[in-house]
Structure formats: structure tokens, C-alpha cells
Amino acid sequence: MSSKAKSERPHNPMTQSHILPTMVPALVLLLFLSSGTTAAGDGSIPSPAVYRTVCGKNQTTNPEAFDVNFVNAMEKIFQNISNGGFAISSSGDNFTAYGLGQCFSYLSPINCQLCYSQSRVKLPLCLPATTGRIFLDGCFLEYSDRNVSSNSVEDGDTFACSNFTVGGSAQETFRNLTTDLVGNLTAAAYLMKDYYAVGSVPVSPGLTVYGMAQCWRSLNASGCRECLEQGKQSIISKCLPADDAKAMNAGCFLRYSTKPFYLTASAGGGGGRGSSSTGHRVTIAVSTVLAAIVVIGLVFLWRMRRSSSICGQDAENEGVNREIIKSITKSQLSFKYEDLSKATCDFSQNNKLGQGGFGAVYKGILPDGREIAVKRLFFNTRQWVDQFFNEVTLINQVQHKNLVKLLGCSVEGPESLLVYEYLRNSSLDNYLFDSFKKTELSWERRLDIIVGTAEGLAYLHNASVVRIIHRDIKASNILLDNRFKPKISDFGLARYFAEDQSHLSTGLAGTFGYMAPEYIVHGQLTEKADIYGYGVLVLEIITGRKNQNSISTSVEGHSLMQQIWQQYNSDSLMALLDPDLEGRCSEEEALKVFKVGLLCVQASPTLRPPMWKVVEMLNSRSKQLPNPTQPPFLSLHKGAISGSSESSDLLSSSLSSRLGGQASVNEISVSIFQGR
Structure with a gap:
């Protein structure tokens, strides 16, 4: 039996740096419709596995300067x-x-972006090391303090062998054919334009070995050959007869496996070319035609909607909306309204899980036994289009372990419904602010929630397919699974940024007490607003106190932030630690979390660390953290807003006009929403 190798040209992922905001509904719906064919069985695209992370031994002498350059370099790659x-x-x-x-090269465009997103979140954990690289199932990412793009092999090169082996009478045949396959791929890849080759060879009935070789395109042909030859020697001499092996070098990746890894990735991504079968080519052709039809149809719908909007023809708008509803109804993520109504016992109050700014959420059980959470939205047509598209499409474009999963939606009934995964432990606020339930939030669980939420936000800000600001980070929007792992929910207020935008100017929307002062004053939205809300959340988690009612429960009429800042200046922060945590965590750990929270709520948005840096600080063993500056004090006591920060000086004069008369300054717990 002879092995076979073939060249694969990589796909060109779609460019999205110049998508006009007004085109979002059409383009976003396309992603929504296509996700049913590219996602896993539960409607989500699984996160790629991390194979190996290699961090350098040397550390930079100027972490702050290097961190800034690291972020810029990663942004350019994105x-x-x-x-x-x-x-x-x-x-x-x-x-x-x-x-x-x-x-x-076997990855589809979307899976390529998702893989990069995952690597972008994980790689900063190597900082402040001067070098770091990470290999994932589908991609590679590296940073360094020197130009390493032409390096083919280095001391940090590594390999990994499976713990399972091919045994019995087929072992010797498996050894020989795998050796031949890897050798042929190594010899073929460096001669190809994109340095990529895949192939397979049958070993016995029911057993086939698959192989793939890929060099980075920054190498020359001789560098690629050197890299692959070394990788071949590593896995052939040290891994066989393991059923899976990977060589991970500075300039290349080489793998063989008894699983069709590149075919699976291609089929799952809806556009890779790992398979050469006729059936697979037909599937791709049909999918391409259908995608083209959807694109043409939705662009047409968008143009109609845009034209009618300009002319003020509301009747035509409603007609377009009906066409969009039909498209959603025909998608694979569409649920029938009757089925969801029955699953929730006709939206019984007994099944109600919570109430948000844009609708109530109910628990439901589908006929197959799956537990779901159904969000019931109430809007007129114009409000519905913006809100519904916003939540469905944004959450459907991002996939991360700390973001709630969208399973589908219903648009054919009297109201619009969103269907999410059901998380048994509901939201964080149900535990954190309940004197009985909060005992279940051990220090370890609280720290997991703090870190997991930070990782989810870091993904949204820096590594997702689109750059997203959540805009309403608070305890009630952090859901907990059965292991108390956090998932960020409620994307109704979320906004995405084009790559060339520094900020968005929007109407005031969010929950008072978690909104950043510069957002309240100027209405200018950046990711720093999320960081501020996250900082408030961190301080609530570690103190067990709710920021919104902290003034009324304080003898001095001080906000939670003001109390924490006073204790910080007097070196007595531990006095504010939640009593339920006393003796359950070290003072060093607690003070570190306090300090991270204070860094995130600094009055100056430029001083707040980016979320990827927050993740690094929380996971790092280093005791050295920057010293925070004073946060804004929103002491709404007797109708006054006080504070000495640069932001709080402006709040009193602008807050009432920004609220549009929807709340008094004494009502600190109200959620404020304005039409967009």
C-alpha cells in the first residue's frame, strides 16, 4: 500500500474591518443562518484544544512597555x-x-478566527517572559522580543505522543505505513507553495492513519525542510506505535493520527479542503451555492430596508422585517413557538428564572429531556429588529467557555424568544447577596468566578471574531453552571466595534452603579466601561456587599468604593473582607484581588488595565501589582454626587440630563435604558 499526499491552498477568510454599521443586520443574519451548518451538535463551535504552551525562561526588564508592544503586535496579527x-x-x-x-490550511475561515481567538487569550499567560508560543488544534501563535519569523528549529521545540498504542497483529504494518506516510508528507510539503500537505493510508479494515505537515509561510523552502525533518525524527523514533503524535517546532507542525482530524475540521468548519472525497466536494459546492443565495437575498433585503428607512416608509420596513423573520424561521436554529411555550408550561411564573431590561427568562424542558432557558422579548417591530439581531448575532458569533451558549430562537409567534443553555445555579447575585446561599461561595469558587469572568471579557474585547463591549457587567448577568463556573449572559446592550473605531457614542444604557463615570458624562463607550463594571463586580464578590445599596447601609453615607479606598489608604482592607471568607483564604490572595478590583475602577479610563492584563495579574504568582489611583465616588446621599476625581466633578451637572428624566439621582438601583 502506498501513502498519498496532497497540497492544500488555504482559504481566504472574509474581511470584516470595514463593515458598515447599517449592514450589520444582513451580514449578521448570514452568520446566524450559516452557524447551523458549521456548529457542533449543540449549536456551538467547540473551542480548539491547546496542545502545548512554551514560555521562555528570560523575563523583560520593562514589563509595562513590553506589554503595550505585545498588545499592539497581537492586534496587527488579528x-x-x-x-x-x-x-x-x-x-x-x-x-x-x-x-x-x-x-x-485545513481550517475554515471562521474556525481560523476562533482558533486565533483562543490562542490570543491563552498566550499572555507567558508574560512577562520575553518569548512564548502556543500550539492549538488548528493554529499557532508566537511572540518574542526578537524577530523569530525565519527560525525553523529552536531549543524549545517539542513533541507529544498519545498514551494509546496500536497493538496486535497490525502493529508492525502500522509502524511501517505510518513511517512512510510521514516521510512522504515531509518530502512533499516544503515543495508546495503554501508548505502544506495532507494524506492518509489504510492499515487494516477499520484502521486508517492520517497525516498532515505544515510550515509557517515566513520560512524559505530549506528552513521548512529542516523543520519537518526534525519533527519527523521526533515522532517516528519516539512515539510509534502510539496512535497519535504531534511534532511542534519553531517553524512547523507535523502530525499523524488514527482519527481523521483534518477531515473533521474541514467538515465542521464548512469550508476547509482536507477531504478529497466526491461527497465532500458536493457538500461544499451545495453549501457555497446556498450561501451565495442567502448573501444575495439578504443584501437585497438590507437595501430595501435602508431605502425605506431613508424615505420614512414604515410599512415597507415592516414588510422587510417579515421577510427576515421568514429567513430565520427556515434556519436550523429555529424553534417553534408552541414547543417553547409548552416547554415552559405557558411561561408559568413557577418557571420564571429572572427579569432583565428587555424581557423575562423562563426554564423549559424539551421533549428530549434537555433543559433550556427561554428569554421572552417584548417589543414593537422597530425596537425588535435592532434588539433581536443584536443579541442573536453577537452571541452566536462568539464562542467561549465563559460565555453563555445560544441554542436558537423563535420568531414566528406573538413575541420573539431566545433559547439558551440552562445553567442550574442561576445567577451570581442569587448567591452573593443571600445570607444563606452565599455560604456555598467558597474562596475557591469566588476566585474561579472572578478569573472566568475576566477571561470571558478578555475574549470579547481582544480575541473574538468581532470586538464586543458587553455594556452591562453585573452580578445578575453572570450565570453559574452546576460546578459554579461563570458564564457571561445578556447581550442585549452589547455593541461591536469596527477595527478603526476608538469609541462609540451611544445613548445611556446599563445599570447604575456599574456604569463608568466617563460613559455617564460623555456617552462615549469603550471597553474601559466593561473593565469598570468588572472592577465593581470583583469588589462585590470579595466583600459580599452590593454596590448599589452600599450608601444606604453605610453610617457615613459612603459608597462601597469610597469605603474600600479609605481602608486601602489605611492598610486595613481585610476589615472589608466578607466574613464568610475569614480564615478560608490567605491575606495575600485576598489583598491581591482587592487591588485588581481597585485597578479596574480607577477614575481615569486610561489607567484601567485591559482585560487580558487582568487575567494575567490574577493568574500570575507575582506579588507586584501597580498601585491604584482613586476611584470616582458616586455618593448619592441627599441628592448630591461627590468626589474628587476628574470624572466625578462632571457628574452632578450632567447626570440628570443624561438620564432623560427616567430616574431620580436618589434611585441608585434603577436600570436605565434609552432607545437606540
């Missing part, structure tokens, strides 16, 4: 990797950071 699955970058004249990202 902007360019979608143009072809590969990107290199550099940033800074002093303490320069270099970056390199490569998606394996």
Missing part, C-alpha cells in the same frame, strides 16, 4: 490573519515585541 490565515507583526522601537500567527 487584523491580518483573516486575509489568508497567516500574519507576522512587530511593535515598538524600544522593548519591541514581534508576533507570528499561522492557521493550518
Whole structure:
């Protein structure tokens, strides 16, 4: 039996840096409709597995400068990797950071972006090391303080062997054919334009071995050959007869497996070319035609909607909306209204899980036994279009373990419904602010919630397919699964940023007490607003106190932030630790979390650390953290707003007009929403 190798050209992921805001509904619906064919069985695209992370031994002498350059280098890669699955970058004249990202050529465009997103969240854990690289199931990402793009092999090169072996009478045949396959792929890949080759060979009935070789496109042919040869020697001599092996070098990746990993990824992504079968080609062709039809139809619908909006023809708007509803109804993520009504016992109050700004959430049980959460939205037509598209499409584009999963929706009944995964432990506020339930929130669980929420936000801000600001981070929007792992929910107020935007100017929307002062004053929205809300949440979690009613429960009429700042200045922060945590965590750990929370709520948004840095600080063993500056004090006591920060000086004069008369300044717990 002879093995076979074939070249694969990478796909060009769609460019999205210049999507007009008014085109979002059409484009976003396309992603929504197509996700049913690219997702896993539960409607989500699984996160790629991390194979190996290698962090350098040397540390930078200027972490702050290097961190800034690291972020810029990673941002450049994000902007360019979608143009072809590969990107290199550099940033800074002093303490320069270099970056390199490569998606394996069998990945679809969307899966390439998702894989990069996952690697972008994980790689900063190597900082402040001067070098770091991470191999995932489908992509590679690296940073360094020197240009390493032409390096093919290095001391940090590694390999991994499966713990399972092919035994019995087929073992010797498996050894020989696998050796031949890997050798043929190694010999073929460096001669290909994109340095990529895949192939397979049958070993026995029911047993086939699959192989793949890929070099980074920054290498020359001789560098690619050197890298693959070394990788081949590693896995052939040290792994066989393991049923799966990976060589992970500075300039290439080589793998063999008894599982069709590149075929599975191609089929799951809806666009990879790992399979050469006729059936697979037909599937791709049909999918392409259907996608083209959807694109043409939705662009037409968008143009109609835009034209009628300009002319003020509401009747035509409603007609377009009906057409969009029909498209959603025909998608694979559509649920029947009657089924969801029955699953929730006609939206019984006994099944009600909570109430949000845009609708109530109910528990439901489908006929197959699956537990779901159904969000019931109440809007007129115009309000519905913006809100519904916003929540459905944003949450359907992002996939992360700390973001709630959207399972589908219903648009054919009297109201619009969103269907989410059901999380047994409901929301964080049901535990944190309940004197009986809060005992279940051990220190370990609270720390997991703090870190997990930070990782979810870091993904939204820096690593998701689109850059997203949640805009309403608070305890009631952090859901907990049966292991108390956090998932960020409620994307009704979320906004996405185009790559060339520094901020958005929006109407005031969110929950008072968690909104950043610069957002209240100027209405300018950046990711720093989420960071502020996260900081408030962290301080609530560690103190067990609710920020919104902290003034009324304080003898001095001080907000939670003001109380914490006073204790920080007097080196007595532990006095504010939740009594339920006393003796259950070290003072060092608690003070670190206090300090991270204070760093996130600083009055100046430029001083608040980005969320990826927050994740790094929380996971790092280092005791050294920057010293926070004073947060704004929103002491709504007897109708006055006080504070000495640069932001709070402006609040009193602008708050009443920004609220539009929807709440008095004494009503600190109200949620404020304005039409968009």
C-alpha cells in the first residue's frame, strides 16, 4: 500500500474591518443562518484544544512597555490573519515585541478566527517572559522580543505522543505505513507553495492513519525542510506505535493520527479542503451555492430596508422585517413557538428564572429531556429588529467557555424568544447577596468566578471574531453552571466595534452603579466601561456587599468604593473582607484581588488595565501589582454626587440630563435604558 499526499491552498477568510454599521443586520443574519451548518451538535463551535504552551525562561526588564508592544503586535496579527490565515507583526522601537500567527490550511475561515481567538487569550499567560508560543488544534501563535519569523528549529521545540498504542497483529504494518506516510508528507510539503500537505493510508479494515505537515509561510523552502525533518525524527523514533503524535517546532507542525482530524475540521468548519472525497466536494459546492443565495437575498433585503428607512416608509420596513423573520424561521436554529411555550408550561411564573431590561427568562424542558432557558422579548417591530439581531448575532458569533451558549430562537409567534443553555445555579447575585446561599461561595469558587469572568471579557474585547463591549457587567448577568463556573449572559446592550473605531457614542444604557463615570458624562463607550463594571463586580464578590445599596447601609453615607479606598489608604482592607471568607483564604490572595478590583475602577479610563492584563495579574504568582489611583465616588446621599476625581466633578451637572428624566439621582438601583 502506498501513502498519498496532497497540497492544500488555504482559504481566504472574509474581511470584516470595514463593515458598515447599517449592514450589520444582513451580514449578521448570514452568520446566524450559516452557524447551523458549521456548529457542533449543540449549536456551538467547540473551542480548539491547546496542545502545548512554551514560555521562555528570560523575563523583560520593562514589563509595562513590553506589554503595550505585545498588545499592539497581537492586534496587527488579528487584523491580518483573516486575509489568508497567516500574519507576522512587530511593535515598538524600544522593548519591541514581534508576533507570528499561522492557521493550518485545513481550517475554515471562521474556525481560523476562533482558533486565533483562543490562542490570543491563552498566550499572555507567558508574560512577562520575553518569548512564548502556543500550539492549538488548528493554529499557532508566537511572540518574542526578537524577530523569530525565519527560525525553523529552536531549543524549545517539542513533541507529544498519545498514551494509546496500536497493538496486535497490525502493529508492525502500522509502524511501517505510518513511517512512510510521514516521510512522504515531509518530502512533499516544503515543495508546495503554501508548505502544506495532507494524506492518509489504510492499515487494516477499520484502521486508517492520517497525516498532515505544515510550515509557517515566513520560512524559505530549506528552513521548512529542516523543520519537518526534525519533527519527523521526533515522532517516528519516539512515539510509534502510539496512535497519535504531534511534532511542534519553531517553524512547523507535523502530525499523524488514527482519527481523521483534518477531515473533521474541514467538515465542521464548512469550508476547509482536507477531504478529497466526491461527497465532500458536493457538500461544499451545495453549501457555497446556498450561501451565495442567502448573501444575495439578504443584501437585497438590507437595501430595501435602508431605502425605506431613508424615505420614512414604515410599512415597507415592516414588510422587510417579515421577510427576515421568514429567513430565520427556515434556519436550523429555529424553534417553534408552541414547543417553547409548552416547554415552559405557558411561561408559568413557577418557571420564571429572572427579569432583565428587555424581557423575562423562563426554564423549559424539551421533549428530549434537555433543559433550556427561554428569554421572552417584548417589543414593537422597530425596537425588535435592532434588539433581536443584536443579541442573536453577537452571541452566536462568539464562542467561549465563559460565555453563555445560544441554542436558537423563535420568531414566528406573538413575541420573539431566545433559547439558551440552562445553567442550574442561576445567577451570581442569587448567591452573593443571600445570607444563606452565599455560604456555598467558597474562596475557591469566588476566585474561579472572578478569573472566568475576566477571561470571558478578555475574549470579547481582544480575541473574538468581532470586538464586543458587553455594556452591562453585573452580578445578575453572570450565570453559574452546576460546578459554579461563570458564564457571561445578556447581550442585549452589547455593541461591536469596527477595527478603526476608538469609541462609540451611544445613548445611556446599563445599570447604575456599574456604569463608568466617563460613559455617564460623555456617552462615549469603550471597553474601559466593561473593565469598570468588572472592577465593581470583583469588589462585590470579595466583600459580599452590593454596590448599589452600599450608601444606604453605610453610617457615613459612603459608597462601597469610597469605603474600600479609605481602608486601602489605611492598610486595613481585610476589615472589608466578607466574613464568610475569614480564615478560608490567605491575606495575600485576598489583598491581591482587592487591588485588581481597585485597578479596574480607577477614575481615569486610561489607567484601567485591559482585560487580558487582568487575567494575567490574577493568574500570575507575582506579588507586584501597580498601585491604584482613586476611584470616582458616586455618593448619592441627599441628592448630591461627590468626589474628587476628574470624572466625578462632571457628574452632578450632567447626570440628570443624561438620564432623560427616567430616574431620580436618589434611585441608585434603577436600570436605565434609552432607545437606540
